[in-house]
Amino acid sequence: MKRATKEILTFFPNLKNHLNDNESAMLSDETLSTLMSMEQTFLKLAWFFENPDKENFNLETLYKTLEDEWLEFALEVIDLFFKNDTYLIKNQTTSFVTEKSTxxxxxxxxxxxxxxxxxxxxxxxxxxxxxxxxxxxxxxxxxxxxxxxxxxxxxxxxxxxxxxxxxxx
Structure with missing residues (x-):
């Protein structure tokens, strides 16, 4: 499991049971229909993190469903994913520092x-x-x-x- 996904699960532990629910369109639609819009957003993000070659994530979802600290959190886990889970950012020049950063x-x-x-x-x-x-x-x-x-x-x-x-x- 990717570090970014683990970070999402610290706030939404109930999503762990749904990480593999994206294997069929019918199952993923059924799963998403049982969740609140914020949970849907973070589950879709986790699905992308776990399988970026097959899943996609539309940033419009963040714009339409999140604000304030939840939007900041989503951006932090996206940053974590690209820096630590994919290593696509090899020479890090930026870092998110928030009040909850330890x-x-x-x-x-x-x-x-x-x-x-x-x-x-x-x-x-x-x-x-x-x-x-x-x-x-x-x-x-x-x-x-x-x-x-x-x-x-x-x-x-x-x-x-x-x-x-x-x-x-």
Whole structure:
């Protein structure tokens, strides 16, 4: 499942049951008819994220159904999709920063990993960053690097999986 879709599901968990309902036109129409217009919009967006070669998404839908923070959220997940799920934007030059965005600096990133059972400190994060073993920062302000909490979570889960597979050998 794409990160952008996971982000949608944090606000609309009921849509998870409908992610595969787009396999036939009749089923997708039936599913959409049971949802409110905002939910329909985000489900259509998730369908596109999960299968962009077969699904399409019309931006007019955003214009007609969303406003304020929901429109901002939709634009954020579209940005997340193109930057992190497709890697079509290789050299990121923009970032959405909103009140609900949670960014961690290098020390906070290390603390986050340590709080979740990994042996990390600021210098280890710095070393791993230089070696390219950490994900690139989501935001750089005045030479200070910041990572979205979602980026930190993904890295943590990857490290835990590696640790578990090493322990099972």
């Amino acid at each position: 960014y961690l600096n290098q020390s906070q990133f290390a603390d986050y990993l340590k709080e979740h059972g990994l042996t990390y400190n600021r210098s280890k994060v710095n070393t791993y960053m230089k070696r390219g073993k950490l994900p690139g920062p989501d935001l750089v302000v005045g030479n200070t690097k910041y990572w979205l909490i979602a980026t930190c979570e993904n890295y943590l889960h990857g490290e835990i999986e590696i640790s578990n597979s090493d322990n099972s050998i």
